[in-house]
Amino acid sequence: MRAVWTGSLSFGLVNIPVRLYGAAEERALNFRLLDKHDLSPISYQKVSGTKKEVGQKDIVRGYEVNGGYVVLTDEDFKSADARKTETIEIMQFSDSGDILPEYYDKPYYIEPQKKAAKAYALLRDALEKSGRVAIARFVLRDKEHIGAISTDGRILILEQLRYMDEIRNPRMLDVPEKTGYSDHEMQMAIALIDSQTRAFDARDFKDTYAMQLRRLIVEKARGKKPKRITERPVEATDVSEILEMLKKSLEKTPAHSK
Numbered sequence: 244m245r246a247v248w249t250g251s252l253s254f255g256l257v258n259i260p261v262r263l264y265g266a267a268e269e270r271a272l273n274f275r276l277l278d279k280h281d282l283s284p285i286s287y288q289k290v291s292g293t294k295k296e297v298g299q300k301d302i303v304r305g306y307e308v309n310g311g312y313v314v315l316t317d318e319d320f321k322s323a324d325a326r327k328t329e330t331i332e333i334m335q336f337s338d339s340g341d342i343l344p345e346y347y348d349k350p351y352y353i354e355p356q357k358k359a360a361k362a363y364a365l366l367r368d369a370l371e372k373s374g375r376v377a378i379a380r381f382v383l384r385d386k387e388h389i390g391a392i393s394t395d396g397r398i399l400i401l402e403q404l405r406y407m408d409e410i411r412n413p414r415m416l417d418v419p420e421k422t423g424y425s426d427h428e429m430q431m432a433i434a435l436i437d438s439q440t441r442a443f444d445a446r447d448f449k450d451t452y453a454m455q456l457r458r459l460i461v462e463k464a465r466g467k468k469p470k471r472i473t474e475r476p477v478e479a480t481d482v483s484e485i486l487e488m489l490k491k492s493l494e495k496t497p498a499h500s501k
Contacts, residue, residue: 260356
């Protein structure tokens with residue numbers, strides 16, 4: 244893995260030199276856009292207002308001011324606040340339950356640099372024993388972010404968080420109140436949940452759609468015509484049938500059938 248950021252993790256008056264690595268990567272199949280007439284790849288060019296193609300080395304970042312542009316260099320971004328661009332600063336500690344799911348955005352691994360092992364281990368183990376997460380702020384890719392630092396017992400993980408004004412207000416969505424179902428239906432729903440509850444293991448889950456898509460690609464490459472699967476449209480369960488469907492679902496679970 245290549246580090247996306249290098250600097251210090253600030254814990255009170257303790258500074259821990261660290262590197263930041265992206266903890267996730269996209270595994271989707273990569274498709275090229277083609278001209279359907281001759282299957283030639285479609286390319287994208289960076290052109291200026293004069294329609295002239297511009298090379299990457301000649302592209303700069305500018306901010307529009309009064310109809311003109313102010314060009315900013317890498318040094319300008321650092322000069323705005325050098326400490327913020329070089330430090331992940333812990334602001335406070337909180338319970339992880341305080342952070343709503345919609346605020347979590349992107350995970351990063353934090354690796355200590357040389358001579359920082361002791362301070363790193365101390366913060367990691369203290370977080371684990373306290374059951375808290377550290378709320379920090381940091382600058383990455385020219386933007387200040389907030390994040391929650393936690394541990395899986397071995398490594399510190401920084402979870403980039405969204406700001407409150409980046410979260411859409413769901414009040415305009417039409418969702419039901421806690422009414423409309425019987426106590427018996429609730430008991431059956433809880434029983435179904437209990438019957439399908441087990442420890443989460445990421446190894447149990449694979450991108451089966453991508454696997455099937457790869458098989459289809461191989462078949463087409465061999466000149467075979469893929470079998471067309473027709474599925475009946477999914478219909479909402481009728482209100483009067485909810486209890487019966489819950490019973491049938493419960494009967495199908497392995498734990499219930501034993």
